[in-house]
Amino acid sequence: MTSKYKKIFITGASTGIGRQLALDYGGQGAALWLLARSQEKLESLEKEIKASGGTARILVCDATIEKDFLTALKQAQEESGGFDLVIANAGWGGKMQYPGDNNISVLNQVIDLNFRAATQTLEYFAKYMVIARKGHLVGVSSIAGFRGLPSTAAYSATKRALISYLESLRFSVQSFGVLVTDIRPGFVRTPLTDQNKVPMPFLMDVDVASFKIRRALERGRKRFAFPWQMAVMVHIMKNLPDFIFDWLGTIIWGKHAVTGRPGKSEENTIG
Numbered sequence: 001m002t003s004k005y006k007k008i009f010i011t012g013a014s015t016g017i018g019r020q021l022a023l024d025y026g027g028q029g030a031a032l033w034l035l036a037r038s039q040e041k042l043e044s045l046e047k048e049i050k051a052s053g054g055t056a057r058i059l060v061c062d063a064t065i066e067k068d069f070l071t072a073l074k075q076a077q078e079e080s081g082g083f084d085l086v087i088a089n090a091g092w093g094g095k096m097q098y099p100g101d102n103n104i105s106v107l108n109q110v111i112d113l114n115f116r117a118a119t120q121t122l123e124y125f126a127k128y129m130v131i132a133r134k135g136h137l138v139g140v141s142s143i144a145g146f147r148g149l150p151s152t153a154a155y156s157a158t159k160r161a162l163i164s165y166l167e168s169l170r171f172s173v174q175s176f177g178v179l180v181t182d183i184r185p186g187f188v189r190t191p192l193t194d195q196n197k198v199p200m201p202f203l204m205d206v207d208v209a210s211f212k213i214r215r216a217l218e219r220g221r222k223r224f225a226f227p228w229q230m231a232v233m234v235h236i237m238k239n240l241p242d243f244i245f246d247w248l249g250t251i252i253w254g255k256h257a258v259t260g261r262p263g264k265s266e267e268n269t270i271g
């Protein structure tokens with residue numbers, strides 16, 4: 001699949017979906033600006049991308065530290081002269097347990113990364129794309145954003161908020177020729193899901209996920225939930241009357257609420 005994007009910015013590029021997207025776009029000769037906290041992983045990715053014919057500039061930064069993050073975004077904008085594609089991908093599962101010793105800390109970290117940093121990324125570059133009257137803004141939400149899932153209050157809520165933000169942002173920028181896509185993955189095999197102890201139906205390899213995401217972006221999709229089996233399941237769940245959802249949730253997930261291990265929340269993730 002050929003790509004129309006020449007200059008691309010990706011957050012959360014050191015592992016998982018972001019890393020694979022970077023490798024695939026880099027292999028097609030794109031110039032990449034890649035942000036994450038792990039310098040070592042980004043440097044090794046940079047080498048791989050250069051070896052495959054692309055160029056990569058790495059930005060080592062914690063996206064939840066606003067001052068540093070905005071400085072990194074500014075640097076990327078100035079160096080690139082403007083992006084064709086921006087992917088706000090960095091995210092964290094932060095599963096919460098009840099009773100839990102550190103749920104508030106998990107909650108804050110998840111909100112700061114999954115919602116604040118993601119929307120700051122998109123908002124920052126939206127300005128320049130609107131002025132240039134072109135560009136593509138992408139947020140990576142999740143199928144977990146459709147309903148409040150058990151033990152993932154912070155994750156589900158931030159992804160749902162991101163979905164609303166993306167929908168709203170589209171109305172604001174589309175008349176300027178700027179596209180907005182909401183990518184909603186199901187379960188993808190990455191370090192995020194490697195720690196999951198729950199069943200992960202239709203778990204997908206990250207290279208397949210990257211292919212599907214890139215194809216959806218090339219096609220200018222507004223929303224893309226995948227794999228289709230999860231999208232269908234979630235669509236049904238989303239449209240269930242509340243009393244059936246509550247009943248199913250209590251039967252299926254109620255047990256987890258009383259058997260959760262206290263104080264281990266930060267170790268747990270979800271897709």
Ligand SMILES: NC(=O)c1ccc[n+]([C@@H]2O[C@H](COP(=O)([O-])OP(=O)(O)OC[C@H]3O[C@@H](n4cnc5c(N)ncnc54)[C@H](OP(=O)(O)O)[C@@H]3O)[C@@H](O)[C@H]2O)c1
Nearest residue numbers: 012013014015016017037038063091142187188190192271
């Ligand atoms: N995998 C799935 O099944 C699945 C399903 C639905 C949605 N998603 C979403 O897809 C996105 C990517 O997930 P993934 O599965 O690829 O996870 P991943 O492999 O854990 O990657 C997360 C990325 O975010 C970066 N990151 C974490 N905290 C950061 C921070 N404070 N500042 C900057 N970067 C930070 C990580 O790099 P550093 O640690 O180096 O900072 C890493 O590059 C997330 O938004 C996730 O919610 C994933």
